[in-house]
Amino acid sequence: MLCLKSRSCSDAIMKVNKPALAYGALLLAMLISAGNFLCGNLAVNEVHPVALTFWRCLIAAIFVLPLVLRGQGHPFQHFKGSWLRITALACIGVVATPWFVYSALRSNDLIDLGAGYTSVPLLTILFSALLLGERLLLVQYLGVVIALVGALVFAFRGEFSNLINFDPHLAFLLMIASNACRGFYLVLLKKWNMHPKPDEGLFVIFVVGIIVLLPFVVIHEVGKLQPLDYSWQVWGSILFIGVGMGAIYLHMLNFGTNEVGASTASLFAYLVPILVTVEAVALRGMNLQLYQVVGGVLIIGGVLIATQLHLRPTAADHPPH
Template identity: 25%
Template sequence: MEPLSDTDPSMPFQSLTSSLRSGPLAAYSLYIVGSALLASNPVVGRAAAHVVPPIGLAFWRWLIAFLIVLPFALSGLLAHRHRLREEWRRYLLLGVLGQGISGAIVYYGLERTSATNASLIYATSPAMILALAAVWLGDAIRPRQILGILLAMAGVLVILTRGDLEALRHLSFNVGDLLVLTGAVSWSVYTILLRQSGTPLPVVTAFAANALAGVLVLAPFYAWETVAVRPVPFSASTILSIVAVALFASVLALLAYQKTIAMMGAARASTALYVSPLWAALASWLLLAEPLQGFHLMGVLLVLPGVMLATLPARKPRAQAASEAA
Protein backbone atom coordinates (compact mmCIF):
# COMPACT_ATOMS: atom_id res chain seq x y z
CA MET A 1 0.00 0.00 0.00
CA GLU A 2 1.32 3.42 -0.90
CA PRO A 3 2.05 5.74 2.03
CA LEU A 4 -0.38 8.57 2.58
CA SER A 5 0.83 11.98 1.43
CA ASP A 6 1.86 14.44 4.14
CA THR A 7 0.27 17.25 2.13
CA ASP A 8 -3.00 18.49 3.57
CA PRO A 9 -5.53 18.59 0.69
CA SER A 10 -7.13 21.67 2.27
CA MET A 11 -3.92 23.71 2.09
CA PRO A 12 -4.47 25.06 -1.44
CA PHE A 13 -7.96 26.20 -0.39
CA GLN A 14 -6.59 27.80 2.78
CA SER A 15 -3.91 29.55 0.77
CA LEU A 16 -6.55 30.84 -1.64
CA THR A 17 -8.83 32.15 1.11
CA SER A 18 -5.84 33.75 2.87
CA SER A 19 -4.82 35.54 -0.32
CA LEU A 20 -8.40 36.70 -0.87
CA ARG A 21 -8.47 38.16 2.64
CA SER A 22 -5.15 39.99 2.31
CA GLY A 23 -4.52 40.38 -1.42
CA PRO A 24 -5.26 43.28 -3.80
CA LEU A 25 -8.85 42.13 -4.37
CA ALA A 26 -9.63 42.32 -0.64
CA ALA A 27 -7.85 45.67 -0.31
CA TYR A 28 -9.72 47.33 -3.17
CA SER A 29 -13.03 45.78 -2.10
CA LEU A 30 -12.56 47.25 1.36
CA TYR A 31 -11.53 50.55 -0.23
CA ILE A 32 -14.81 50.68 -2.19
CA VAL A 33 -16.89 49.70 0.84
CA GLY A 34 -15.10 52.25 3.03
CA SER A 35 -15.67 55.11 0.59
CA ALA A 36 -19.36 54.17 0.38
CA LEU A 37 -19.60 54.14 4.19
CA LEU A 38 -18.12 57.64 4.33
CA ALA A 39 -20.79 58.77 1.86
CA SER A 40 -23.65 57.39 3.97
CA ASN A 41 -23.64 60.28 6.48
CA PRO A 42 -24.88 63.09 4.20
CA VAL A 43 -27.33 60.76 2.45
CA VAL A 44 -28.93 59.45 5.65
CA GLY A 45 -28.71 62.91 7.24
CA ARG A 46 -30.56 64.43 4.30
CA ALA A 47 -33.18 61.66 4.33
CA ALA A 48 -33.83 62.22 8.06
CA ALA A 49 -33.43 66.02 8.00
CA HIS A 50 -37.11 66.94 8.19
CA VAL A 51 -38.02 64.14 10.62
CA VAL A 52 -35.21 63.97 13.20
CA PRO A 53 -34.08 67.29 14.75
CA PRO A 54 -30.41 68.04 13.90
CA ILE A 55 -29.02 68.14 17.44
CA GLY A 56 -30.99 65.05 18.41
CA LEU A 57 -29.60 63.18 15.40
CA ALA A 58 -26.03 64.18 16.27
CA PHE A 59 -26.50 63.39 19.99
CA TRP A 60 -27.93 59.90 19.46
CA ARG A 61 -25.48 59.16 16.63
CA TRP A 62 -22.47 59.66 18.87
CA LEU A 63 -24.02 58.12 21.97
CA ILE A 64 -24.81 54.91 20.08
CA ALA A 65 -21.38 54.94 18.40
CA PHE A 66 -19.76 55.29 21.83
CA LEU A 67 -21.78 52.38 23.23
CA ILE A 68 -20.89 50.21 20.22
CA VAL A 69 -17.13 50.66 20.68
CA LEU A 70 -17.15 50.79 24.50
CA PRO A 71 -16.56 47.03 25.02
CA PHE A 72 -13.46 47.27 22.80
CA ALA A 73 -12.26 50.61 24.19
CA LEU A 74 -12.92 50.12 27.91
CA SER A 75 -9.48 48.71 28.75
CA GLY A 76 -7.78 51.57 26.90
CA LEU A 77 -9.98 54.18 28.58
CA LEU A 78 -9.10 52.76 31.99
CA ALA A 79 -5.40 52.51 31.15
CA HIS A 80 -5.27 56.14 29.96
CA ARG A 81 -7.78 57.55 32.45
CA HIS A 82 -5.24 59.85 34.14
CA ARG A 83 -4.25 61.44 30.85
CA LEU A 84 -7.92 61.79 29.81
CA ARG A 85 -8.74 63.44 33.14
CA GLU A 86 -5.84 65.89 32.79
CA GLU A 87 -6.85 66.85 29.23
CA TRP A 88 -10.63 67.01 29.74
CA ARG A 89 -10.85 70.66 28.52
CA ARG A 90 -9.10 69.74 25.30
CA TYR A 91 -11.45 66.81 24.70
CA LEU A 92 -14.48 69.02 25.29
CA LEU A 93 -13.10 71.46 22.69
CA LEU A 94 -12.66 68.54 20.30
CA GLY A 95 -16.25 67.53 21.04
CA VAL A 96 -17.46 71.03 20.15
CA LEU A 97 -15.55 70.98 16.84
CA GLY A 98 -15.83 67.34 15.78
CA GLN A 99 -19.25 66.27 17.01
CA GLY A 100 -21.00 69.59 17.64
CA ILE A 101 -20.23 71.91 14.73
CA SER A 102 -19.15 69.16 12.31
CA GLY A 103 -22.15 67.08 13.37
CA ALA A 104 -25.22 69.05 14.40
CA ILE A 105 -24.45 72.15 12.29
CA VAL A 106 -23.99 69.99 9.18
CA TYR A 107 -27.36 68.34 9.88
CA TYR A 108 -28.89 71.83 10.08
CA GLY A 109 -27.31 72.46 6.68
CA LEU A 110 -28.76 69.24 5.26
CA GLU A 111 -32.24 70.57 6.03
CA ARG A 112 -31.56 73.27 3.45
CA THR A 113 -29.25 71.75 0.83
CA SER A 114 -28.76 68.48 -1.02
CA ALA A 115 -26.64 65.55 0.09
CA THR A 116 -24.66 65.88 -3.16
CA ASN A 117 -23.75 69.50 -2.40
CA ALA A 118 -22.84 68.62 1.18
CA SER A 119 -20.59 65.70 0.21
CA LEU A 120 -18.74 67.75 -2.43
CA ILE A 121 -18.17 70.64 -0.02
CA TYR A 122 -16.98 68.28 2.70
CA ALA A 123 -14.62 66.58 0.24
CA THR A 124 -12.46 69.72 0.34
CA SER A 125 -11.57 69.07 4.01
CA PRO A 126 -8.15 67.50 3.18
CA ALA A 127 -7.19 70.59 1.16
CA MET A 128 -8.39 72.86 3.98
CA ILE A 129 -6.34 70.85 6.49
CA LEU A 130 -3.26 71.28 4.31
CA ALA A 131 -3.81 75.06 4.01
CA LEU A 132 -4.43 75.41 7.77
CA ALA A 133 -1.31 73.38 8.57
CA ALA A 134 0.75 75.68 6.34
CA VAL A 135 -0.61 78.86 7.98
CA TRP A 136 -1.02 77.59 11.56
CA LEU A 137 1.86 75.14 11.96
CA GLY A 138 4.25 76.50 9.34
CA ASP A 139 4.25 73.30 7.27
CA ALA A 140 6.04 73.53 3.93
CA ILE A 141 3.69 73.62 0.95
CA ARG A 142 4.61 72.95 -2.68
CA PRO A 143 3.32 74.82 -5.76
CA ARG A 144 1.37 71.70 -6.83
CA GLN A 145 -0.43 71.71 -3.48
CA ILE A 146 -1.25 75.41 -3.75
CA LEU A 147 -2.75 74.79 -7.20
CA GLY A 148 -4.77 71.89 -5.78
CA ILE A 149 -6.13 74.02 -2.91
CA LEU A 150 -7.13 76.78 -5.34
CA LEU A 151 -8.90 74.28 -7.62
CA ALA A 152 -10.77 72.72 -4.68
CA MET A 153 -11.87 76.13 -3.38
CA ALA A 154 -12.98 77.09 -6.90
CA GLY A 155 -15.11 73.95 -6.93
CA VAL A 156 -16.71 74.95 -3.61
CA LEU A 157 -17.41 78.40 -5.07
CA VAL A 158 -19.15 76.81 -8.07
CA ILE A 159 -21.33 74.77 -5.71
CA LEU A 160 -22.12 77.75 -3.45
CA THR A 161 -23.17 79.86 -6.45
CA ARG A 162 -24.92 76.95 -8.26
CA GLY A 163 -22.72 77.86 -11.23
CA ASP A 164 -24.21 81.37 -11.42
CA LEU A 165 -21.55 84.06 -11.08
CA GLU A 166 -24.27 86.67 -10.51
CA ALA A 167 -24.64 85.20 -7.03
CA LEU A 168 -21.16 86.55 -6.23
CA ARG A 169 -22.22 90.09 -7.06
CA HIS A 170 -25.24 89.87 -4.78
CA LEU A 171 -23.58 87.58 -2.19
CA SER A 172 -26.57 85.28 -2.57
CA PHE A 173 -25.68 81.84 -1.24
CA ASN A 174 -27.69 78.91 0.03
CA VAL A 175 -27.67 78.93 3.84
CA GLY A 176 -27.44 75.14 3.95
CA ASP A 177 -24.28 75.14 1.83
CA LEU A 178 -22.70 77.75 4.12
CA LEU A 179 -23.56 75.66 7.20
CA VAL A 180 -21.96 72.57 5.63
CA LEU A 181 -18.90 74.66 4.74
CA THR A 182 -18.73 75.77 8.39
CA GLY A 183 -18.77 72.10 9.39
CA ALA A 184 -15.96 71.30 6.95
CA VAL A 185 -13.80 74.12 8.33
CA SER A 186 -14.53 72.95 11.88
CA TRP A 187 -13.52 69.40 10.97
CA SER A 188 -10.26 70.72 9.52
CA VAL A 189 -9.46 72.60 12.76
CA TYR A 190 -10.43 69.47 14.74
CA THR A 191 -7.96 67.42 12.70
CA ILE A 192 -5.15 69.93 13.24
CA LEU A 193 -5.78 69.86 17.00
CA LEU A 194 -5.66 66.06 16.96
CA ARG A 195 -2.31 66.27 15.21
CA GLN A 196 -0.99 68.49 18.00
CA SER A 197 -1.98 65.98 20.68
CA GLY A 198 1.55 64.61 21.17
CA THR A 199 1.68 60.86 21.74
CA PRO A 200 -1.55 59.56 20.17
CA LEU A 201 -3.90 57.26 22.01
CA PRO A 202 -4.83 53.89 20.47
CA VAL A 203 -7.37 54.40 17.67
CA VAL A 204 -10.38 52.82 19.40
CA THR A 205 -9.57 54.56 22.69
CA ALA A 206 -9.31 57.97 21.01
CA PHE A 207 -12.53 57.34 19.07
CA ALA A 208 -14.42 56.45 22.27
CA ALA A 209 -13.02 59.46 24.17
CA ASN A 210 -13.91 61.88 21.37
CA ALA A 211 -17.38 60.37 20.95
CA LEU A 212 -18.08 60.66 24.70
CA ALA A 213 -16.84 64.27 24.71
CA GLY A 214 -19.19 65.01 21.83
CA VAL A 215 -22.12 63.47 23.71
CA LEU A 216 -21.37 65.61 26.79
CA VAL A 217 -21.12 68.77 24.66
CA LEU A 218 -24.35 68.02 22.77
CA ALA A 219 -26.39 66.94 25.82
CA PRO A 220 -27.50 70.42 27.07
CA PHE A 221 -28.30 71.56 23.52
CA TYR A 222 -30.25 68.37 22.92
CA ALA A 223 -32.25 69.01 26.11
CA TRP A 224 -33.01 72.56 24.91
CA GLU A 225 -34.02 71.34 21.45
CA THR A 226 -36.31 68.70 22.96
CA VAL A 227 -38.13 71.26 25.12
CA ALA A 228 -38.05 74.40 22.96
CA VAL A 229 -38.15 73.04 19.38
CA ARG A 230 -39.30 69.44 19.04
CA PRO A 231 -38.30 66.05 20.46
CA VAL A 232 -36.91 63.18 18.45
CA PRO A 233 -39.89 61.10 17.27
CA PHE A 234 -38.77 57.60 18.18
CA SER A 235 -40.36 55.49 15.46
CA ALA A 236 -38.96 52.52 13.59
CA SER A 237 -37.76 54.71 10.71
CA THR A 238 -36.06 57.33 12.91
CA ILE A 239 -34.35 54.71 15.07
CA LEU A 240 -33.12 53.02 11.89
CA SER A 241 -31.75 56.33 10.59
CA ILE A 242 -29.92 57.07 13.85
CA VAL A 243 -28.45 53.58 14.11
CA ALA A 244 -27.40 53.79 10.44
CA VAL A 245 -25.33 56.95 10.88
CA ALA A 246 -23.89 55.64 14.17
CA LEU A 247 -22.94 52.22 12.83
CA PHE A 248 -22.14 52.83 9.15
CA ALA A 249 -20.96 56.45 8.98
CA SER A 250 -19.12 56.39 12.32
CA VAL A 251 -17.91 53.01 13.59
CA LEU A 252 -17.69 50.89 10.42
CA ALA A 253 -16.35 53.80 8.34
CA LEU A 254 -13.52 54.26 10.85
CA LEU A 255 -12.71 50.54 11.00
CA ALA A 256 -12.78 50.17 7.21
CA TYR A 257 -10.56 53.23 6.78
CA GLN A 258 -8.02 52.02 9.35
CA LYS A 259 -7.94 48.54 7.80
CA THR A 260 -7.53 50.00 4.30
CA ILE A 261 -4.56 52.03 5.53
CA ALA A 262 -3.01 48.84 6.89
CA MET A 263 -3.54 46.99 3.59
CA MET A 264 -2.83 49.76 1.05
CA GLY A 265 -0.85 52.43 2.87
CA ALA A 266 -2.05 55.84 4.03
CA ALA A 267 -1.48 57.65 0.72
CA ARG A 268 -3.67 55.37 -1.39
CA ALA A 269 -6.23 54.77 1.36
CA SER A 270 -6.80 58.51 1.82
CA THR A 271 -8.10 58.78 -1.74
CA ALA A 272 -11.29 57.12 -0.46
CA LEU A 273 -12.22 60.64 0.65
CA TYR A 274 -12.22 61.69 -3.01
CA VAL A 275 -14.41 58.78 -4.12
CA SER A 276 -17.10 59.17 -1.44
CA PRO A 277 -18.82 62.23 -3.06
CA LEU A 278 -19.43 60.13 -6.18
CA TRP A 279 -21.14 57.48 -4.04
CA ALA A 280 -23.15 60.19 -2.27
CA ALA A 281 -24.27 61.71 -5.58
CA LEU A 282 -25.32 58.30 -6.92
CA ALA A 283 -27.16 57.34 -3.72
CA SER A 284 -28.87 60.75 -3.55
CA TRP A 285 -30.06 60.38 -7.12
CA LEU A 286 -31.33 56.83 -6.62
CA LEU A 287 -32.73 57.04 -3.09
CA LEU A 288 -33.63 60.70 -2.58
CA ALA A 289 -34.50 61.63 -6.19
CA GLU A 290 -32.04 64.54 -6.09
CA PRO A 291 -31.33 65.76 -9.63
CA LEU A 292 -27.73 65.89 -10.82
CA GLN A 293 -27.15 69.30 -12.36
CA GLY A 294 -24.44 70.91 -14.45
CA PHE A 295 -22.83 72.73 -11.52
CA HIS A 296 -22.43 69.39 -9.74
CA LEU A 297 -20.31 68.14 -12.64
CA MET A 298 -18.28 71.37 -12.63
CA GLY A 299 -17.78 70.99 -8.88
CA VAL A 300 -16.61 67.39 -9.25
CA LEU A 301 -14.17 68.36 -12.03
CA LEU A 302 -12.65 71.02 -9.78
CA VAL A 303 -12.93 69.62 -6.25
CA LEU A 304 -11.72 66.05 -6.72
CA PRO A 305 -8.64 66.76 -8.91
CA GLY A 306 -7.86 69.75 -6.66
CA VAL A 307 -7.89 67.69 -3.48
CA MET A 308 -5.82 64.97 -5.14
CA LEU A 309 -3.22 67.50 -6.29
CA ALA A 310 -3.11 69.02 -2.83
CA THR A 311 -2.82 65.86 -0.77
CA LEU A 312 -1.21 63.06 -2.75
CA PRO A 313 2.46 62.73 -1.69
CA ALA A 314 5.23 63.50 -4.13
CA ARG A 315 6.86 60.55 -5.84
CA LYS A 316 10.15 59.55 -4.30
CA PRO A 317 13.26 59.09 -6.45
CA ARG A 318 13.72 55.47 -7.51
CA ALA A 319 16.92 55.10 -5.56
CA GLN A 320 15.31 56.32 -2.34
CA ALA A 321 12.23 54.14 -2.85
CA ALA A 322 14.41 51.08 -3.49
CA SER A 323 16.49 51.84 -0.40
CA GLU A 324 13.38 52.15 1.80
CA ALA A 325 11.93 48.95 0.35
CA ALA A 326 15.17 47.13 1.13
Protein backbone atom coordinates in the same frame (compact mmCIF):
# COMPACT_ATOMS: atom_id res chain seq x y z
CA MET B 1 3.33 17.97 8.54
CA LEU B 2 0.00 18.26 6.77
CA CYS B 3 -1.12 20.67 9.46
CA LEU B 4 1.94 22.86 8.90
CA LYS B 5 1.35 22.87 5.15
CA SER B 6 -2.31 23.77 5.50
CA ARG B 7 -1.44 26.53 7.96
CA SER B 8 1.18 27.98 5.60
CA CYS B 9 -1.32 27.79 2.73
CA SER B 10 -3.89 29.57 4.87
CA ASP B 11 -1.38 32.29 5.74
CA ALA B 12 -0.47 32.68 2.06
CA ILE B 13 -4.13 33.02 1.09
CA MET B 14 -4.65 35.66 3.79
CA LYS B 15 -1.63 37.63 2.53
CA VAL B 16 -3.00 37.52 -1.02
CA ASN B 17 -6.52 38.47 0.09
CA LYS B 18 -5.56 41.25 2.50
CA PRO B 19 -5.22 43.96 -0.17
CA ALA B 20 -8.56 42.89 -1.67
CA LEU B 21 -10.13 42.94 1.80
CA ALA B 22 -8.63 46.39 2.42
CA TYR B 23 -10.08 47.79 -0.81
CA GLY B 24 -13.42 46.21 0.05
CA ALA B 25 -13.31 47.74 3.52
CA LEU B 26 -12.54 51.20 2.11
CA LEU B 27 -15.35 50.89 -0.44
CA LEU B 28 -17.77 49.89 2.34
CA ALA B 29 -16.61 52.89 4.39
CA MET B 30 -17.36 55.22 1.48
CA LEU B 31 -20.78 53.62 0.92
CA ILE B 32 -21.59 54.21 4.59
CA SER B 33 -20.36 57.79 4.32
CA ALA B 34 -22.57 58.39 1.27
CA GLY B 35 -25.51 56.76 3.08
CA ASN B 36 -24.92 59.21 5.92
CA PHE B 37 -26.01 62.00 3.56
CA LEU B 38 -29.30 60.35 2.66
CA CYS B 39 -30.12 59.14 6.17
CA GLY B 40 -29.12 62.47 7.67
CA ASN B 41 -31.31 64.31 5.16
CA LEU B 42 -34.25 62.07 6.11
CA ALA B 43 -33.65 62.32 9.87
CA VAL B 44 -33.32 66.11 10.11
CA ASN B 45 -36.92 66.46 8.93
CA GLU B 46 -37.91 65.31 12.45
CA VAL B 47 -34.73 65.48 14.52
CA HIS B 48 -32.82 68.67 15.34
CA PRO B 49 -29.16 68.55 14.16
CA VAL B 50 -27.99 68.83 17.79
CA ALA B 51 -30.10 65.82 18.80
CA LEU B 52 -28.95 63.83 15.77
CA THR B 53 -25.32 64.57 16.64
CA PHE B 54 -26.02 63.43 20.22
CA TRP B 55 -27.53 60.13 19.09
CA ARG B 56 -24.59 59.54 16.77
CA CYS B 57 -22.13 60.03 19.66
CA LEU B 58 -24.16 57.91 22.08
CA ILE B 59 -24.62 54.95 19.74
CA ALA B 60 -20.96 55.12 18.68
CA ALA B 61 -19.86 55.09 22.33
CA ILE B 62 -22.08 52.07 23.05
CA PHE B 63 -20.52 50.15 20.17
CA VAL B 64 -16.98 51.07 21.23
CA LEU B 65 -17.70 50.11 24.87
CA PRO B 66 -17.12 46.33 24.35
CA LEU B 67 -13.58 47.12 23.17
CA VAL B 68 -13.03 49.13 26.35
CA LEU B 69 -14.32 46.30 28.54
CA ARG B 70 -12.31 43.68 26.66
CA GLY B 71 -9.14 45.72 26.99
CA GLN B 72 -9.64 46.01 30.75
CA GLY B 73 -7.93 49.37 30.64
CA HIS B 74 -8.71 52.68 32.27
CA PRO B 75 -9.51 55.01 29.36
CA PHE B 76 -10.33 57.99 31.55
CA GLN B 77 -6.80 58.09 32.91
CA HIS B 78 -5.85 59.69 29.58
CA PHE B 79 -8.35 62.45 30.34
CA LYS B 80 -6.66 63.51 33.59
CA GLY B 81 -3.39 64.53 32.02
CA SER B 82 -4.79 66.25 28.92
CA TRP B 83 -8.41 67.10 29.71
CA LEU B 84 -8.30 70.44 27.89
CA ARG B 85 -6.97 68.93 24.66
CA ILE B 86 -9.43 66.01 24.74
CA THR B 87 -12.32 68.40 25.38
CA ALA B 88 -11.20 70.56 22.46
CA LEU B 89 -10.93 67.50 20.19
CA ALA B 90 -14.39 66.32 21.26
CA CYS B 91 -15.99 69.72 20.66
CA ILE B 92 -14.35 70.03 17.23
CA GLY B 93 -14.36 66.42 16.02
CA VAL B 94 -17.54 64.78 17.34
CA VAL B 95 -19.72 67.81 18.12
CA ALA B 96 -19.10 70.64 15.65
CA THR B 97 -18.18 68.49 12.61
CA PRO B 98 -21.39 66.38 12.45
CA TRP B 99 -23.55 69.28 13.69
CA PHE B 100 -22.55 71.38 10.67
CA VAL B 101 -23.16 68.37 8.39
CA TYR B 102 -26.68 67.72 9.67
CA SER B 103 -27.47 71.44 9.64
CA ALA B 104 -26.44 71.47 5.98
CA LEU B 105 -28.53 68.36 5.27
CA ARG B 106 -31.69 70.27 6.08
CA SER B 107 -31.25 71.30 2.47
CA ASN B 108 -32.16 68.75 -0.20
CA ASP B 109 -29.20 69.73 -2.41
CA LEU B 110 -27.41 66.45 -1.74
CA ILE B 111 -25.31 66.56 -4.91
CA ASP B 112 -23.83 69.94 -3.94
CA LEU B 113 -23.19 68.80 -0.37
CA GLY B 114 -21.55 65.58 -1.55
CA ALA B 115 -19.12 67.59 -3.67
CA GLY B 116 -18.29 69.76 -0.66
CA TYR B 117 -17.14 66.62 1.19
CA THR B 118 -14.02 66.44 -0.99
CA SER B 119 -12.61 69.64 0.52
CA VAL B 120 -11.53 67.81 3.72
CA PRO B 121 -7.94 67.03 2.59
CA LEU B 122 -7.61 70.48 1.05
CA LEU B 123 -8.54 72.23 4.30
CA THR B 124 -6.33 69.83 6.25
CA ILE B 125 -3.31 70.75 4.17
CA LEU B 126 -4.05 74.47 4.66
CA PHE B 127 -4.32 74.06 8.43
CA SER B 128 -1.05 72.11 8.32
CA ALA B 129 0.63 75.09 6.69
CA LEU B 130 -0.83 77.50 9.24
CA LEU B 131 -0.45 75.50 12.47
CA LEU B 132 2.39 73.08 11.75
CA GLY B 133 4.58 75.41 9.71
CA GLU B 134 4.56 73.07 6.69
CA ARG B 135 5.55 74.84 3.50
CA LEU B 136 3.35 74.39 0.46
CA LEU B 137 4.84 73.77 -2.96
CA LEU B 138 3.88 75.96 -5.90
CA VAL B 139 1.85 73.12 -7.42
CA GLN B 140 -0.08 72.82 -4.16
CA TYR B 141 -1.00 76.51 -4.30
CA LEU B 142 -2.23 75.89 -7.84
CA GLY B 143 -4.40 73.02 -6.60
CA VAL B 144 -5.82 75.19 -3.81
CA VAL B 145 -6.79 77.91 -6.30
CA ILE B 146 -8.43 75.42 -8.70
CA ALA B 147 -10.40 73.80 -5.88
CA LEU B 148 -11.43 77.23 -4.57
CA VAL B 149 -12.82 78.16 -7.98
CA GLY B 150 -14.77 74.89 -7.98
CA ALA B 151 -16.11 75.64 -4.50
CA LEU B 152 -17.22 79.11 -5.65
CA VAL B 153 -19.12 77.51 -8.54
CA PHE B 154 -21.09 75.45 -6.01
CA ALA B 155 -21.35 78.21 -3.43
CA PHE B 156 -23.13 80.48 -5.93
CA ARG B 157 -24.89 77.69 -7.88
CA GLY B 158 -23.00 78.47 -11.08
CA GLU B 159 -24.75 81.86 -11.39
CA PHE B 160 -22.57 84.94 -11.78
CA SER B 161 -25.50 87.08 -10.64
CA ASN B 162 -25.53 85.24 -7.30
CA LEU B 163 -21.83 86.09 -6.88
CA ILE B 164 -22.40 89.77 -7.71
CA ASN B 165 -25.37 89.99 -5.32
CA PHE B 166 -23.57 87.79 -2.79
CA ASP B 167 -26.39 85.27 -2.54
CA PRO B 168 -24.46 82.14 -1.46
CA HIS B 169 -25.67 78.58 -1.09
CA LEU B 170 -25.75 78.48 2.72
CA ALA B 171 -26.03 74.68 3.00
CA PHE B 172 -22.87 74.25 0.92
CA LEU B 173 -21.05 76.76 3.15
CA LEU B 174 -22.17 74.79 6.23
CA MET B 175 -20.65 71.66 4.67
CA ILE B 176 -17.39 73.54 4.10
CA ALA B 177 -17.51 74.65 7.77
CA SER B 178 -17.90 70.99 8.78
CA ASN B 179 -14.91 70.03 6.66
CA ALA B 180 -12.89 72.88 8.18
CA CYS B 181 -13.64 71.45 11.64
CA ARG B 182 -12.64 67.96 10.48
CA GLY B 183 -9.39 69.25 8.96
CA PHE B 184 -8.65 71.28 12.11
CA TYR B 185 -9.27 68.15 14.20
CA LEU B 186 -6.81 66.09 12.11
CA VAL B 187 -4.12 68.75 12.35
CA LEU B 188 -4.55 69.08 16.12
CA LEU B 189 -4.10 65.31 16.45
CA LYS B 190 -0.77 65.62 14.69
CA LYS B 191 0.30 68.83 16.45
CA TRP B 192 -0.42 67.32 19.87
CA ASN B 193 0.90 63.89 18.83
CA MET B 194 -2.31 62.17 19.92
CA HIS B 195 -3.49 58.89 18.42
CA PRO B 196 -6.78 58.02 20.17
CA LYS B 197 -7.48 54.28 19.99
CA PRO B 198 -11.13 53.15 19.96
CA ASP B 199 -10.82 51.43 23.36
CA GLU B 200 -9.07 54.40 24.99
CA GLY B 201 -8.95 57.99 23.82
CA LEU B 202 -11.67 57.74 21.19
CA PHE B 203 -14.18 56.38 23.71
CA VAL B 204 -13.38 59.27 26.05
CA ILE B 205 -13.83 61.75 23.19
CA PHE B 206 -17.27 60.27 22.49
CA VAL B 207 -18.22 60.50 26.19
CA VAL B 208 -17.10 64.13 26.41
CA GLY B 209 -19.12 64.88 23.27
CA ILE B 210 -22.19 63.26 24.85
CA ILE B 211 -21.77 65.36 28.02
CA VAL B 212 -21.40 68.58 25.99
CA LEU B 213 -24.46 67.83 23.84
CA LEU B 214 -26.76 66.42 26.53
CA PRO B 215 -27.99 69.76 28.03
CA PHE B 216 -28.92 71.10 24.58
CA VAL B 217 -30.77 67.89 23.69
CA VAL B 218 -32.70 67.88 26.98
CA ILE B 219 -33.71 71.53 26.55
CA HIS B 220 -34.82 70.90 22.97
CA GLU B 221 -36.78 67.70 23.70
CA VAL B 222 -38.46 69.07 26.86
CA GLY B 223 -39.78 71.95 24.81
CA LYS B 224 -41.60 69.54 22.46
CA LEU B 225 -45.14 68.26 23.02
CA GLN B 226 -44.03 64.68 22.31
CA PRO B 227 -40.33 64.19 23.12
CA LEU B 228 -38.47 61.50 21.14
CA ASP B 229 -41.59 60.89 19.04
CA TYR B 230 -39.84 59.98 15.80
CA SER B 231 -41.10 57.76 13.00
CA TRP B 232 -39.60 54.28 12.63
CA GLN B 233 -37.87 55.43 9.42
CA VAL B 234 -36.12 58.18 11.36
CA TRP B 235 -35.12 55.81 14.18
CA GLY B 236 -33.71 53.50 11.50
CA SER B 237 -31.74 56.42 10.03
CA ILE B 238 -30.43 57.35 13.49
CA LEU B 239 -29.32 53.74 14.07
CA PHE B 240 -27.58 53.63 10.67
CA ILE B 241 -25.80 56.91 11.37
CA GLY B 242 -24.69 55.86 14.86
CA VAL B 243 -23.62 52.31 14.00
CA GLY B 244 -22.37 53.07 10.50
CA MET B 245 -20.50 56.33 11.01
CA GLY B 246 -19.65 55.84 14.67
CA ALA B 247 -18.46 52.23 14.61
CA ILE B 248 -18.25 50.39 11.27
CA TYR B 249 -16.95 53.32 9.20
CA LEU B 250 -14.10 53.95 11.63
CA HIS B 251 -12.94 50.33 11.74
CA MET B 252 -13.22 49.82 7.98
CA LEU B 253 -11.26 53.01 7.34
CA ASN B 254 -8.53 52.15 9.83
CA PHE B 255 -8.15 48.57 8.52
CA GLY B 256 -8.02 49.68 4.88
CA THR B 257 -5.57 52.49 5.60
CA ASN B 258 -3.22 50.24 7.56
CA GLU B 259 -3.11 47.74 4.69
CA VAL B 260 -2.79 49.93 1.59
CA GLY B 261 -1.38 53.17 3.04
CA ALA B 262 -2.89 56.54 3.80
CA SER B 263 -2.22 58.08 0.38
CA THR B 264 -4.03 55.30 -1.50
CA ALA B 265 -6.83 55.17 1.06
CA SER B 266 -7.40 58.94 0.82
CA LEU B 267 -8.26 58.58 -2.88
CA PHE B 268 -11.37 56.61 -1.92
CA ALA B 269 -12.86 59.81 -0.45
CA TYR B 270 -13.47 60.99 -4.01
CA LEU B 271 -15.99 58.16 -4.44
CA VAL B 272 -18.33 59.80 -1.90
CA PRO B 273 -19.66 62.63 -4.13
CA ILE B 274 -20.10 60.13 -6.98
CA LEU B 275 -22.02 57.73 -4.74
CA VAL B 276 -24.11 60.56 -3.28
CA THR B 277 -24.93 61.77 -6.80
CA VAL B 278 -25.98 58.27 -7.92
CA GLU B 279 -28.15 57.83 -4.81
CA ALA B 280 -29.70 61.30 -5.14
CA VAL B 281 -30.56 60.77 -8.82
CA ALA B 282 -31.72 57.15 -8.46
CA LEU B 283 -33.52 57.32 -5.12
CA ARG B 284 -34.61 60.96 -4.89
CA GLY B 285 -35.16 61.74 -8.56
CA MET B 286 -32.81 64.73 -8.50
CA ASN B 287 -31.37 66.14 -11.72
CA LEU B 288 -27.65 66.64 -12.26
CA GLN B 289 -26.91 70.24 -13.28
CA LEU B 290 -24.07 71.41 -15.53
CA TYR B 291 -22.57 73.65 -12.83
CA GLN B 292 -22.37 70.62 -10.52
CA VAL B 293 -20.34 68.69 -13.09
CA VAL B 294 -17.99 71.65 -13.70
CA GLY B 295 -17.62 72.50 -10.01
CA GLY B 296 -17.09 68.85 -9.04
CA VAL B 297 -14.33 68.37 -11.62
CA LEU B 298 -12.58 71.55 -10.44
CA ILE B 299 -12.77 70.64 -6.74
CA ILE B 300 -11.64 67.04 -7.17
CA GLY B 301 -8.92 68.04 -9.64
CA GLY B 302 -7.66 70.81 -7.38
CA VAL B 303 -7.63 68.61 -4.29
CA LEU B 304 -5.78 65.85 -6.16
CA ILE B 305 -3.14 68.35 -7.26
CA ALA B 306 -2.77 69.83 -3.78
CA THR B 307 -2.64 66.54 -1.87
CA GLN B 308 -1.23 63.92 -4.26
CA LEU B 309 1.19 65.59 -6.69
CA HIS B 310 3.89 66.36 -4.16
CA LEU B 311 6.51 64.43 -2.23
CA ARG B 312 6.24 65.79 1.31
CA PRO B 313 3.58 64.01 3.39
CA THR B 314 1.10 66.20 5.25
CA ALA B 315 -1.59 65.74 7.87
CA ALA B 316 -3.95 64.99 5.02
CA ASP B 317 -2.14 61.70 4.61
CA HIS B 318 -3.42 60.52 8.00
CA PRO B 319 -6.81 58.80 8.19
CA PRO B 320 -9.65 60.65 9.91
CA HIS B 321 -10.63 59.35 13.34
